Amino acid sequence: MAKYWDDFQIGETYKSDSRVVQEEDVMQFASLSEDMNPLHLDEEFAKKTPYGRRIAHGMLVLSKVTGLHYGLGLFKGTSLGVLEIQWKFRKPVFIGDSIEFVASVEDKIETSKKDKGILVRSILVRNSNGDIVQEGKFINLIRRRNG
Template identity: 80%
Template sequence: MKIAKYWDDFLVGDTYTSEKRTVLEEDVERFAEISEDMNPLHLDENFAKTTPYGKRIVHGMLVLSKVTGLHYGLGVFKGTSLGVVEIQWKFKKPVFIGDSIQFEARVENKIETSKKDRGILIRSILVRNEHGEIVQEGKFVNLIRRK
């Protein structure tokens, strides 16, 4: 696990990559239960066969949630992230049960705030499946502790 980084430690242009994670059927079922999104597109194989995808797809918000978890797993924001301020996000391609996802992040900007103990960090995120296809992308804006 990497050491936590403060706002001051990041440079515009810095990049980092997450580990890969496979999206399991149990993940989809648990997410449907927690989110109450019971769309048959995610849960009913027979229904999903009648859609343009031909099979069940993973909730887009589940993939986004996994990205936030993968961020935490990197350790670079452990104890320094003070929360998400904004997310700008695009869902480019479906993710299917059994797909493995991984993200690449790039620091786009750092903004000082009026409070000297924190700053804004803006990162662009590309989420890829195991075939290298971009399935989701966007920007995370976080409030990060300063030294």
Template identity: 40%
Template sequence: MNQENMLAPRDLHTARYYWEDLEPGFSFETASRTVTEADVVSFAALSADYNRVHVDAEYAASTPWGARIAHGMLVASIVSGLNTRTVVNQLLEPSLIGMLETRIRFPKPTLIGDTIKARIEISDRRETSNPARGIVDFRRVAVNQRGETVCECDVRMMVLRRAQNDS
């Protein structure tokens, strides 16, 4: 990063990303997080999803995974939470209008004790009929500590565009 692109600490509170700043192909990584027993138990209670593969160790031992696995939606929620803690998301948050669509896939299960992190890429960006906003597609891919992909999530967001006089 050169001096021209550096942000002074006094300017951090006004720093902000808009639709125009989100170029397809740009990617970033999240921190990691370990999925715990408490996470799975709490999510089961919150969601009322007491599927035996999540909560019954004896039953789960007889499944192809050999152990209890985390709820897919818990894993997707953790990935979403990891994203919100990134600098990119912090700069983008004031410009986010809303989530329009989400598609999620779970190629491998996440076991209790697995540590996951995500790589997030801007996969597409397009204008809308309203010049004040645009659409951005994000691809989130989470991997565990073994490098196995455990969650693929495509998220479509509506994002504010930079005002014409702010160019």
């Protein structure tokens, strides 16, 4: 069920479903983004890196997080766009890892327009082992209920 800016409470948390990062995801993202770094695509090259095997593009994982957000239905028809993303890449995500996130509403900022407000959320992305692999903040413009 979609939520409006007014419905969110500071300190409120919610969790995504988990999704596996598949080989096909990496290949399609490489093609779409034109990021052909062998770290993502060449197993022999990747074996000689500190990771010892291929890793998913960090931006692919971030993109999956935005998709997982949309899949929750909380912002369906109420999100008016991303204003800012502040993001840190902590650990690699490997092909075959599952990822999920926990989000916490950090702030709600009124705007001069009564039909929308700014929602600030902290996001922690974890892998299959529970390690934090990415984290940051999403700052979005959200419709208000009675705007």
